[in-house]
Amino acid sequence: xxxxxxxxxxxxxxxxxxxxxxxxxxxxxxxxxxxxxxxxxxxxxxxxxxxxxxxxxxxxxxxxxxxxxxxxxxxxxxxxxxxxxxxxxxxxxxxxxxxxxxxxxxxxxxxxxxxxxxxxxxxxxxxxxxxxxxxxxxxxxxxxxxxxxxxxxxxxxxxxxxxxxxxxxxxxxxxxxxxxx
Numbered sequence: 001x002x003x004x005x006x007x008x009x010x011x012x013x014x015x016x017x018x019x020x021x022x023x024x025x026x027x028x029x030x031x032x033x034x035x036x037x038x039x040x041x042x043x044x045x046x047x048x049x050x051x052x053x054x055x056x057x058x059x060x061x062x063x064x065x066x067x068x069x070x071x072x073x074x075x076x077x078x079x080x081x082x083x084x085x086x087x088x089x090x091x092x093x094x095x096x097x098x099x100x101x102x103x104x105x106x107x108x109x110x111x112x113x114x115x116x117x118x119x120x121x122x123x124x125x126x127x128x129x130x131x132x133x134x135x136x137x138x139x140x141x142x143x144x145x146x147x148x149x150x151x152x153x154x155x156x157x158x159x160x161x162x163x164x165x166x167x168x169x170x171x172x173x174x175x176x177x178x179x180x181x
């Protein structure tokens with residue numbers, strides 16, 4: 001019967017993996033949430049990895065996609081919690097309008113908002129695939145390993161996301177650059 005406790009060398013190996021990949025995972029998380037939440041999720045990622053060490057097989061898996069998979073799942077949980085909180089707060093909040101922004105800055109903000117809204121409309125699995133590709137800069141194979149799906153599914157999800165973003169006027173495709181010039 002396998003033990004629920006990680007072997008003694010697991011902590012040392014995860015420390016090595018943190019040194020190798022911690023900054024990259026943190027950059028990915030910071031692009032999807034604020035710095036404090038990203039740091040918390042990064043810490044939780046490595047704690048979860050230590051707890052689940054028995055499920056990691058270095059003969060069949062690479063550590064980086066495995067760690068990104070854990071981080072992405074934790075980030076999804078974080079966002080679900082955030083959405084519940086924001087919905088509750090939005091019922092009583094009134095919007096604030098900022099009138100001293102320059103036109104260019106407002107245009108950039110609007111373009112980003114268009115992409116964010118479109119990403120938010122995507123199924124979570126598609127959104128995670130897009131962001132693992134565009135922000136974490138993982139390969140198709142690494143995304144497949146991180147999300148537990150075949151490489152063909154990764155390709156399909158990215159194609160679906162590109163098509164959805166192309167259909168939105170003023171959107172910038174995070175996968176290919178500006179779409180509507």
